[in-house]
Amino acid sequence: MVKQTVQIGDSAQSIGSYTAGCLSGAVSLPQNGTGYQMMRPTRSRSYGHPDLIRFIENIAQTTNLQHWGVLLIGDLGQPRGGPTLSGHRSHQTGLDVDIWYLLSQQAASRNLEFNERETWGAPSVLVAKSDAINDDQWSPTHEKILEAAARRPEVDRIFVNASIKQLLCTRKTSHDWLKKVRPWWGHDDHFHVRLKCPLDNQNCTGQESPSERDGCDASLAWWFSEEAKMPIPAAKKPEPLALPALCDVVLKANNQTKLSPSHP
Numbered sequence: 736m737v738k739q740t741v742q743i744g745d746s747a748q749s750i751g752s753y754t755a756g757c758l759s760g761a762v763s764l765p766q767n768g769t770g771y772q773m774m775r776p777t778r779s780r781s782y783g784h785p786d787l788i789r790f791i792e793n794i795a796q797t798t799n800l801q802h803w804g805v806l807l808i809g810d811l812g813q814p815r816g817g818p819t820l821s822g823h824r825s826h827q828t829g830l831d832v833d834i835w836y837l838l839s840q841q842a843a844s845r846n847l848e849f850n851e852r853e854t855w856g857a858p859s860v861l862v863a864k865s866d867a868i869n870d871d872q873w874s875p876t877h878e879k880i881l882e883a884a885a886r887r888p889e890v891d892r893i894f895v896n897a898s899i900k901q902l903l904c905t906r907k908t909s910h911d912w913l914k915k916v917r918p919w920w921g922h923d924d925h926f927h928v929r930l931k932c933p934l935d936n937q938n939c940t941g942q943e944s945p946s947e948r949d950g951c952d953a954s955l956a957w958w959f960s961e962e963a964k965m966p967i968p969a970a971k972k973p974e975p976l977a978l979p980a981l982c983d984v985v986l987k988a989n990n991q992t993k994l995s996p997s998h999p
Contacts, residue, residue, distance in 0.1 A: 740782065740814045741988045743981075747785050749816075749828035749932060749939040750985065755976035756940070757985045758816030758829035762788045764808065767846055770795030771806040774835065774852045780819075783811040784829035786933050790889055791832060797883050803876045805842040809833035809857070809925055815985050818975055828939060830891075830930040836860050836877055837924075857924035866898045866959060878903060884928055885912040892945060894919040894927040897958035904951035913949040918958045938981060 740761045747760030761782040766773045771791060773781055783791075795806050810833045812826045813819065825831050835857040841847065847855075860872040881903070885893055897918035904913065919927070932939035957963055978986075 737813065737815050737817075737986060738779070741985060743985060743988070746935065747829075747933075749784050749830055749936045750981050751828060751938070751979040752940040752976070753825045753828055753831060753929065753942070755818075755978055756816060756828040757978060757982035758782070758784060758812060758827075759985050760785070761812070761814055761816065761829055763814075764788055764791060764811060768792055768795060770797070770799030771808050772842055772847055772852070773808050774855065774857075775809065776849070776852055778810065779814070780810040780812060780826070782814050782816075782829065783832065784930070784933065784936075786889060787811060787830055787832060787930055790887065790928070790930060794880075794884050794887065798880060801879070801883075803880055804838035806880075807835040807837055807839065807842060807857070809835055817978065817982065817986055824975075825927075825929075830932070830939075832928050833925045834928065835925045836872065838874075838876065859923040861896065861898055861923045868898055868902055873899075873902075878906070881916060881926065882912050884926075885915040889930050890915060890928060891931040891942065892917050892929045894922050894929070896921065896923040897955065897963075898923070899926075900950065900955060900958075904949070904955065910949040910951065913951065914945045914947060917945070917950065918955060938979065 742760040744759070750757050750759065762785050764773060764781045764783065766776060791808060798804060798806055810826055812829045812831065816827045816829050818827060837857055858872055860869055861867060862869045881893060884890060893916050895916055895918065900916055900918045903916060932941040
């Protein structure tokens with residue numbers, strides 16, 4: 736229900752964890768920029784930490800310079816982060832962004848219309864009801880974009896479908912960047928980039944650093960097992976996590992008020 740950003744202190748702050756947190760000093764990604772366009776504007780999930788906005792603008796400039804196409808940007812976060820009423824359980828601290836795999840020729844030639852941004856779907860890169868990669872939806876350019884994103888030092892993880900991870904593992908190229916590319920359920924129509932906690936954000940809780948291994952081992956095979964494909968019963972789904980106390984201040988603050996970090 737919160738529509739406005741608010742800032743506590745003198746700089747933007749990601750507070751709490753990716754799945755239980757909030758964001759102070761959020762910035763909204765412009766609808767259009769060099770090498771990218773925002774999708775689903777009415778969702779109002781175009782907000783992120785300034786580090787995330789810079790990352791998106793930088794990776795999009797790279798794709799533009801390399802003539803890889805225009806990135807279609809999905810969800811970032813809400814104006815003050817925090818949990819959503821529906822959809823993502825993460826994206827709460829302004830450090831997560833979804834990027835579609837779709838490299839549209841139309842988007843490369845013009846700014847998309849409002850109704851196109853609202854109604855287009857992100858197509859899966861898998862053959863329907865299978866784990867096979869659809870060669871009509873996937874290309875070496877996608878691999879180059881993933882590698883460029885993974886090699887950026889501010890990136891912590893990139894979540895992709897297990898079949899995409901498996902495909903990347905078969906390539907006879909350098910695997911040093913693959914440790915950041917992690918299999919996760921879904922993610923067959925977009926990849927999810929997660930940044931590290933900014934160094935000066937003392938209230939931000941990061942994840943354990945990814946293993947130094949490339950992940951092309953038995954741990955990947957599990958994702959194709961019956962256990963991995965079995966739906967999680969509703970009774971076993973995790974309850975929402977409690978937010979840090981500081982998030983209560985952020986989410987309830989008047990957007991006209993600039994609060995100090997020590998405000999109770």
